[in-house]
Amino acid sequence: MTKTILLKNRPEGKPSISDFEFISEEIDTALAKGELLLETKYVSVDPYLRGRMSDAKSYVPPFQLNKPIQSGVVAKVLESKNDKFASGDYVSGMLNWQTQQISHGEGLTKVDPSKAPLSAYLGILGMTGLTAYTGLTQIGKPKAGETLVVSGAAGAVGSVVGQIGKILGLKVIGIAGTDEKIELLKSKFGFDAGINYKTTKDMKAAIAEAAPNGVDIYFDNVGGPISDAVLVNINRLARIIVCGAISVYNNTEVPKSLSVQPFLVKNSALMQGFIVSNYTDKFPEAIEQLSNWLAQDKLTYSETIVEGFDNIPQAFIDLFDGKNKGKMVVEV
Numbered sequence: 001m002t003k004t005i006l007l008k009n010r011p012e013g014k015p016s017i018s019d020f021e022f023i024s025e026e027i028d029t030a031l032a033k034g035e036l037l038l039e040t041k042y043v044s045v046d047p048y049l050r051g052r053m054s055d056a057k058s059y060v061p062p063f064q065l066n067k068p069i070q071s072g073v074v075a076k077v078l079e080s081k082n083d084k085f086a087s088g089d090y091v092s093g094m095l096n097w098q099t100q101q102i103s104h105g106e107g108l109t110k111v112d113p114s115k116a117p118l119s120a121y122l123g124i125l126g127m128t129g130l131t132a133y134t135g136l137t138q139i140g141k142p143k144a145g146e147t148l149v150v151s152g153a154a155g156a157v158g159s160v161v162g163q164i165g166k167i168l169g170l171k172v173i174g175i176a177g178t179d180e181k182i183e184l185l186k187s188k189f190g191f192d193a194g195i196n197y198k199t200t201k202d203m204k205a206a207i208a209e210a211a212p213n214g215v216d217i218y219f220d221n222v223g224g225p226i227s228d229a230v231l232v233n234i235n236r237l238a239r240i241i242v243c244g245a246i247s248v249y250n251n252t253e254v255p256k257s258l259s260v261q262p263f264l265v266k267n268s269a270l271m272q273g274f275i276v277s278n279y280t281d282k283f284p285e286a287i288e289q290l291s292n293w294l295a296q297d298k299l300t301y302s303e304t305i306v307e308g309f310d311n312i313p314q315a316f317i318d319l320f321d322g323k324n325k326g327k328m329v330v331e332v
């Protein structure tokens, strides 16, 4: 029996378990030429999936109702009639939330479990690591001695951004939602300072205090009032890298925010959104650099690994309550 998770309802506000439906069915495992039978091992849950659960226009089409949800998955090839993959290989790619499935192999990449744990190919050596590296280097254009502020700092992308910032000689300040995460930023990831946005009354003043020379680069994962407080502290020629806006993903009304224009104008600052797939040409360089830093122990990572296929929807929902440290992954 194969289990599949379908999108049952388009969530209103924060997603809930009732927005998902589980089905079990026999799938026909007789393979045609070019096909592979895959067994899911690890499933990535990511904040951006929230956007695909709405039917608003975006850079990727929305999920369809009553169809399987897809995300980054690492799977084992059980059987192959495709020349590029052999039985026993491990692959990563965008696949269904499904325990077993048939693929034509398009968009799949072989991953090597002897080089890194399989889950790492969904995080530090996968989409979130690439997002951190490309966003910071391509838009942030960091120069040693500058000050970098990262929001969502203890998450999958943010924790890597901060560490790369340190490797490149920046002063790094992280913003996260618990004291335990702030401690982790400093002790494990080498950040210079951390601010707990849930317990800090005046974020604008706290950022000014942590960054007495002002903010040269802001890597924004969250948007909303946290980002407003960073924006009022930017320096001349600052770069604001708009990676994500998790604080407003569940909003049911258009969010109200600071008017950013005066801050951009008076500082000749750059504010740029991006999607990691804009930089596919940089992926080989990024993977090589991230792998080397990992091998040299200059870079490390955290994962929150949730056990069990049935817990995929809850693990996804938990991202919005900050239950993860580093990359949230489900081990099937």
Ligand code: NDP
Binding pocket: 046, 047, 048, 127, 128, 131, 152, 153, 154, 155, 156, 157, 158, 175, 176, 177, 178, 181, 221, 222, 226, 242, 243, 244, 245, 246, 247, 248, 274, 275, 276, 277, 319, 320, 321, 322, 323, 324, 325, 326, 327, 328
């Ligand atoms: P994370 O691992 O950072 O997980 C989400 C974290 O967001 C939570 O742990 C929580 O941490 C924080 N959070 C949740 N709600 C709020 C809120 N209301 N205000 C502030 N923080 C909140 O996820 P990722 O690293 O995978 O993604 C980070 C961001 O990057 C997301 O916005 C995502 O959409 C975006 N992204 C963009 C990509 C691109 O190509 N542009 C690619 C990948 C990700 P805490 O306890 O600190 O609140």
